[in-house]
Amino acid sequence: MNPQAAPKGNNCATNCDTAVDRFLASTEGPRRTIRYLVLVICAASASLLSLKFSTVHTSDSASEWHDNLWPYREQTPWDISTDFPYPRLLEYDVEEGTWLRLDVHPTTGDIVFDMLGDVYCIPGDEQGPHDVARARPVLLGVPYDSDAHFSPEGDRVVFRSDAGLGVENIWVMAWRGCREMDVRPTRALPRSRLQREGRLEARRVTNETFRWVSDARFHPSGNKIIASKWYTSKITLSASEGWEYDVPSLEDEPEKLIKPQSGRRILGRTLPAGMTVDDYDNQQIGPEQFLWRSNDTLIYAKNVKDSYIISEGKDVHKGVYAIFSLNVTSGEEETLVEAFPGGASRPQLSRDGRTLAFVRRVRDHEVLVLKDLDTGTTHYVFDGLTYDLSSVWAPMGTYPSFAFTPTDDGVIIWGAGQIYRVPLASNRYGERVADGTPYPIQFRAHVEMQMAETIKGGVDLLSLETQYSMRVHAFKELHIDHSGRRAVFQAAGVTVVQPIGGKEAMSVPTLYDNHPYYSPSFVSGSSDLIVHCRWSDTDFSSFEIADLESGIAYEIEGLSLGRYLAPAISPSTNRHRKIAFVKTAGDSLTGTIVATARPGLYFADLTLPFRGEHDNVLLYNLQFIPSDIAWSGNGNFLCWLSGPTLFLLEVARLTECLPSIKNDPSTFGIGCVNDLVESQEIFVEHSTDIVRLKEEVKTSGSSGVVAVYNATLLTMETGLVESDLIREGVMLVNDGVIQAIGSVDDIPIPEDAVKFNANQGFVVPDFIDVHSHWGGYIVPFPAKSWEMQTFLAYGVTTMHNPSSDTVTAFIERSRLESGQFIGPRILTTGSVLFGGSWVGLHEEIVDMDEAVSALARIKAEGGPVSFSYKNYQLPSRASRQRLLKTAREMGLLCVPEGGGYYDWDLTYIIDAVQDLRQHI
Secondary structure, eight states: OOTTOOSOOOBHHHHSOOHHHHHHHTOOTTHHHHHHHHHHHHHHHHHHHHOOEEEOOOOHHHHHOOOOSSOSSOOOOOOTTTSSOOOEEEEEEESOOSSOOEEEOTTTOOEEEEETTEEEEEOGGGOSTTOEEEOEEEEOSSSOEEEEEEOTTSSEEEEEEOTTTSSOEEEEEEOOOHHHHOSSOSSOOOOOHHHHHTOTTOEESOOOSSSEEEEEEEOTTSSEEEEEEEEOOSSSOOEEEEEEEEOOOTTSOTTOOOOTTOSEEEEOOOOOTTOOGGGGGGOOOOOEEEEEEETTEEEEEEEOSOSSSOOSOOOTTTOSEEEEEEETTTOEEEEEEOSTTTOOEEEEEOTTSOEEEEEEEETTEEEEEEEETTTOOEEEEEEEEOOOOTTSOOTTOSSOOOEEOTTSSEEEEEETTEEEEEEEEEOTTSOEEEOSOOEEOEEEEEEEEEEOOOOOOOOOHHHHHHSSEEEOOOOEEEEEOTTSSEEEEESSSOEEEEETTOSOOEEOOOSOTTSOEEEEEEOTTOSSEEEEEEEETTTEEEEEEEETTTTEEEEEEOOOSBEEEEEEEOOOSSSEEEEEEEEEOOBTTTBSSSSOSSOEEEEEEEEOOOTTOOOOEEOEEEEEEOOOEEEOTTSSEEEEESSSEEEEEEGGGGGGGHHHHHTOTTTTTHHHHHTTOEEEEOOOEEEOHHHHHHHHHHHHTOOSEEEEEEEEEEOOSSSOHHHHEEEEEEEEEETTEEEEEEETTTOOOOTTSEEEEOTTOEEOOOEEESSOOOOGGGOSSOOOOHHHHHHHHTTEEEEEESSOOHHHHHHHHHHHHTTSSOOOEEEEOOSOEEOSOOTTTBOOOOSHHHHHHHHHHHHHHHGGGOOEEOEEOOSOHHHHHHHHHHHHHHTOEEOOBOTTOHHHHHHHHHTTOSOOBSOO
């Protein structure tokens, strides 16, 4: 359970002495007084030089910025414990744990810690070096609970929980000791769910519904807390701010309303010089890990190596975090510990306020460090910790919280799976130093977790790809004729016309059968003439006009070599027209070397052909001009595509829904408007690879059987070499499908088979890249893909892209399957369901209707090959659960973005997602 355990630790009393300790230990006799004097002078000078004071003013940007844009809509009621099923129970015993954040009771020494989203307690009288304590559960159940911290008097405990709506908030409850708080009684009594979970008497401190709050610490008065409030930017790497909240009385009714976005900002984010309030929303760096030094002074840690955006590859040895002190009354700020060397984070203050403890990297060790705030001396006391996370985004803390014992004679801290007691004593100067060997406080905990049922699904690729034809589900570049009776669009490199209200879609006449076409539009004033682009990987773009009535296609001549898009011909009553189009400079698929000059908007003149003529059309007076919804030409109809469905709305009828639109500021009368929308399915198909192979076999006169013999077959069926390795093996492939594998003695080779001698070379199953990224689908031109050829060259025959574009990625798949280019089989989630504020990607999923709509859009574009979606760090667990419930009904798997957030990742597993990506 400790994937990042550092090397086994030692007692720093003997191995990690500071230079000051070594100097003093080596000084003897009368010379000691002189050396003491020199040492004191040097230390005092260094201390004065390193002390940095500055006046902190309230950030103009923080005060001017208003957090009133997100969310678009508030969440509808939801309870993560009761509105989502958890039919499974997982039980087991543990004697160690991962990332155990803890606190110590100020008088009894009880240790509270969180593990796997539950909170446990070890009594203070069961922590001896030879004891094995039973960790009593204090909070259990579906909600994810963590960050438990005691009040100064020890009569209350605050904690973080996503109970209810699934957004992490701060709660408070009374503390009566480990044994009395144990939620597993010795005898069974009728109890409510909240009693069984230990949260019956808990009261809300915060009620955030979009932002989330963590790591709360009591003010010395016990009447308020300071906590990190996290702000998601355009991307999902949130930044912390220090917010203060009043702690409600435990006598208050549980239903007492606490408004969202309550509290007061104490310490906000600081923008780099030159930035304005408009940049504040996307600021990813902020103060965190707050605690009170006194009634009006805070201690906190902050990433000082980044200023605006979180960077990668930071050097932990040079240091990333530093620790500061801020007087919130005077605004004076002091750097308590510099980032160099090794960084300084997760500050914790001793009970008497004199000793600051923190963690830092020292060579290949993670070390617990004590700094005496009176003398400025630093002591390294324990190097057996797990590596901190200061080099990455770490909303769960750069290191788990820890605490001093009630009498400051030790530190209780987690490291390498265990909870350690680090004994301390005072040296001759009153500074706390290591005193003896740290030892683990052994415990045994019974884990009891309610688990959701994992969705099982997938795609039957064999039956899908061996059928005669395959349907196209994703379309783009929709255009409607003047009358609103015909639609034209691209169907994976094919221009298709769909009569609105009619049944069958029709392809248009073209000059080349083996070239892809794109960017179609009707010639204004005609429903029979279409202008569109033809693509060639060597000659790039060309324009054609298609006459649907005569079946003739015309080449438009006069274009120079280049990449062109979106040709549109002007309206007129005669044949002499203007044409406008766009030229681009290049891209990742077609290159950026050839024909890249003068991109932009172009105009030219042309003369439309007489019907039945076969002459080409010539462009003249070509001019360069520096600089998926479609309307019918008469403006009466609005049309759009969603998968293989064409939707049409007569605009004038919107007046019928004006009352509903006016009275529904949340969804703008969508229920009424939906009743006005007409729809029809589009059926466009292409042959499958298997069918094309069979046709080739017929023309070649062979049997369609391919035999690979004299091969070393590695089946990878069992994972055991002795059973998976077949020497002198034979593999038979019939009509593109593997029919049999085995030894030469077991598999007869047909006489008419096409035979390949493998010369004892290895034949292995093809590779599947389940997390593959590429960018060719965003290129507007239907070019062949060097990316796909490269993947295929490395033996990858199936790729799953967990973050693409829903429409264009599935169009790329259809182009591949229809034989326009070669490459691995393409599978994808489509566009991610994004928790960040990126306009166009942002999702909220505030109710079940929104969950259905979000997944239906993906399923519509992908059809039967759409089997997955990606939750990209949606902040509300309620949103994630709504999607999971809907996905189960649609047969979709969830492949979420872990994003390096340990706590959310555990809730993904509890809620039974199918896998977890980028979680570290």
